[in-house]
Amino acid sequence: MEIYVSFRNYFMFLLVYIHVNVSFSNVGDHQKARKDGDIIIGALFPVHKAPHDTSVYTRKCAEIWEQYGIHRIEMFLTTLEKINNDSSILPGVDLGYDIRDSCWYSPIALEQSIDFIKDSIASIDSLETNFTSRDRCAVDSDKPIAGLLGPGSSSNTIQVQNLLQLFEIPQIGYSATSMELSNKNLYEYFQRVVPSDDYQAQAMLDIVLKFNWTYVAAIYTDDYDDKCFVSYRSDQLQIRSVTDQLQIELQDQDQL
Known part of the structure; x- marks a missing residue:
């Protein structure tokens, strides 16, 4: 073996x-x-x-x-x-x-x-x-x-x-x-x-729930970390009935 x-x-x-x-x-x-x-x-x-x-x-x-x-x-x-x-x-x-x-x-x-x-x-x-x-x-x-x-x-x-x-x-x-x-x-x-990104995602989610926000926008770069983070955050928001979300992806980080 x-x-x-x-x-x-x-x-x-x-x-x-x-x-x-x-x-x-x-x-x-x-x-x-x-x-x-x-x-x-x-x-x-x-x-x-x-x-x-x-x-x-x-x-x-x-x-x-x-x-x-x-x-x-x-x-x-x-x-x-x-x-x-x-x-x-x-x-x-x-x-x-x-x-x-x-x-x-x-x-x-x-x-x-x-x-x-x-x-x-x-x-x-x-x-x-x-x-x-x-x-x-x-x-x-x-x-x-x-x-x-x-x-x-x-x-x-x-x-x-x-x-x-x-x-x-x-x-x-x-x-x-x-x-x-x-x-x-x-x-x-x-x-x-x-720390892992899940702590940051949970912190953002807590803020959304605290203030009863129903519309959330996310601006992120064309990067593995950002895409995974936004995807996880989006799934968690949908579970909690926050469905109206705007996601804008920047293809070039120089646009920031």
Whole structure:
């Protein structure tokens, strides 16, 4: 049974790896920031915004996303530094990091995740294989991550989690709020540090019921999180006989 599961995981990884590399074989490696340590924490932050429509195939990320990307990296590095400098938290353990740019774009987030997995597989193989022969090539890989922080959006997080859980790599979401991610049967190795959208939806519903509103309008963007949230909120309102609803979807977030 264990052999079958292992073969299945490697097969799934191979399919995703081939898909990404064949689809985008003309693209170079993305930059990363890495610091070695006893334990390496992987992180996916949107340093840049998603590629524009004209550059999607080349995966050329858009402009730098300072508020959502750079600021969060600074907080991440500051937190790790404080932990490493406080011997009462993890005595004798130095935390390292491996930060990658997700560009708020699922193909890039998946590619970076595959690179993390490659290091994990190479590390396992090097431990299980006895490299006694000088004729054998050494495995060129970084120390594998103990877990992954990010990416930012729920849609990207779900796709990355579907890949990581095949190899039992823990994932922590710092801003993924989709209610779907609360299903532990589907996302066993995922945990988050922010509330789920159902709390926000319930708060809005309580306001509607408190003031006896019968007409509710929603303006939202063409985004996975927004669509799921509005759909859930709409269902809950209909259950409570609030049926007259106006929903306006903005196709381009620049319209906001």
